[in-house]
Amino acid sequence: MKIVDVCAFYSPQGGGVRTYVEQKMRIGPMLGHEIVILAPGDEDAVIERRPGARIVTIKSPRFPLDRKYGYFAEAERLYAALDAEAPDFVEATSPWRSAGLVANWPGAAPRSLVMHADPLSAYAYRWLGNIFSRRTIDRQFSIFWEHLRRHSRKFDHVVCANRDLSRRLDEGGVRHTVTIPMGVEAGCFSPALRDRSLRARLLADCGLPESAALLLAVGRLAPEKRWPMVIDAVGLASQQSPIGLVMLGEGREQRTILRHIAGNPHVRLFAPERDRAAFARIMASADALVHGCEAETFCMTAAEARASGLPVVVPDAGGAADHASGGAGRTYAAADCNAAAAAILEVVRERPRPAVQARSMDEHFRELFAAYALCREGGRRAA
Template sequence: MSRRLRVAIVTESFLPQVNGVTNSVRHVVDHLVADGHTPLVIAPAPGLADYRGVPVVRTRSIAPPMYKSFPIGLPDQAVEKALAAFRPDVVHLASPISLGAAGLRAARRLGLPTVAVYQTDIPGFLRQYGLPGEASVARWVARIHRRADRTLVPSTAAHRKLESLGVPNLHRWGRGVDLDLFGPSHRLAHLHDRWARAGRGRDPHVVVGYVGRLAPEKQVRRLREIADLPGVRVVVVGDGPEKEWLRKNLPGAVFTGMLSGLDLARAYASLDAFVHTGERETFCQTIQEAQASGVPVVAPAAGGPIDLVDHGRTGLLYDPDEPASLRSTVALLARDQELRGELAAAGLRRVASLDWRHVVQDLVERHYREVLGLAAEPDAA
């Protein structure tokens, strides 16, 4: 039987915040516990001190003015105290920038091996919000990852970016999909029909949906480019600071607000097509969730989506630098039902083996154990 590990996860975000970092950490914790490992989570306050029986150490935090719903963890003596008390085999740094940097320093002082997971393009975030400091933050991110024992990147684009910043020892580690939650069986005909016939006219529309945070870094204002396509109804699933602008400028769209769990799975599966607008994604988990839901995908030919969408086979990629490309690509998919079916089927096949259990097992056996100097051990028969 494989040696069971004690894993301390220092994360920049955790519940009650809901985002890509939180979701990845949650799945990692769930499957570490299921496989007999012992995790500890260290995350910014506020929030519960326990997640499904796993202790969560909360540290001091501040809320940035431009994004008050996203607390930033501050360097805190609680990090090193928690690590020293827990005595982990390995420290997992989830999207390290602030709290993760403190976790890295503490781990190095305690002689603990570290695995850093690159997930958020913070310099790009600053650029999108028109804030200063992009170059200095990029250097800071690179410094953190250079000092970690191993950095895991989710995509080819992320690998190239960190490599260009001089970060060594880069390894690909993708993301899983909750195949127990997302699937075509959750499609609700009455929900689809309500969306398809909402608003103007009686003829049903092709339902094209966006799912995710409604924020500038997701470039959601580009949804306006497809909102008036003949025969198309846009459905927006999510919440964020761009919500009011979108409501004003997409008067014919349907807004569901933020959804989770089964409600989210039903929303995905009830779409005719899924579109993603952000071109600075390091991965783009919503693409995989749409594919798992049996929905054809349209995404930018940039960043993480390039690894997730084989153009013309498992989805369609548009050129984000070509003003008409998003609109023409969605129009092509909207008028070709047969193409939608082919892309949906191929996308579903692509994610069929990408369940989170196998992805977390890969994290443990190939990455945690290698930084510990342990050979990967086979599971018990």
């Protein structure tokens, strides 16, 4: 099949969507498919080409709130690109404007909406959850729910990477939901990469001896990640057991987070490690991964931790929670600092090294593309 991904969230500067796109461009051709990524950009161009895969940008304006990204402002330009590509299957990988554009494209190809974002959890529930019930919040955001319900009738699949999101969308009347979990890069992460000397150096960076516990936190420095809560939870747990926290990330909240660390020598913020092999060694050398975001659609860092034999401490909502199953870590009540601290202490005191049960991205794309192939063979089910 020729699969065209209308990818509004793609940015060459990085992020989870870029990692997903890179894996799709590697694995898709191996499975016999041609992959084309259509992304907003500063000009009409092919910005990357590989055997059987390419990234094509459509000249588009920058997104005002985060100029690292663009957005598809003109339906006609996007439709002309889709018509020229003549895809066998089309994906929309943002639930915002591009979902409506792809849903309404007059082409005959079947199509899916891949939920790379959970806006209600990331924003509405986080902002208003301490005041109103989720049912009340959903009523107040009925325009977004109707947007999803209306467009889902024109998609053959609404693909979610975690069961919690699939359930909420299905209960909200979104049609054609299906859960297809993602996975980790095959052959990259392993408990065998654990390096005690590296662990000792990271603890020394935190001003602690090797007898202390080393926690790792990885991700964008954005409000929905709740890094201040994570820092506070580690601080509470540290009152009972020595713990160092190494954070790897960058983003618009960096100054806020540095102020929150407030010179605590046991918490260090470093830039992301771009070298995948080096990052895999860091992951395997920690004692646990701690995460604060209940709005993850999958939580790749928790999956990578699990593949590295690392226990995870994650919220009990969203995609991160799935990675603590089967004894692979602890969940805590989302957004609850005291509960997070208690879960951290449990993991630190036990220091479990969970058995590796990691799904790979190869498995994800095999399952995803098989669903697409069945759709093409059986005919569109979108209304």
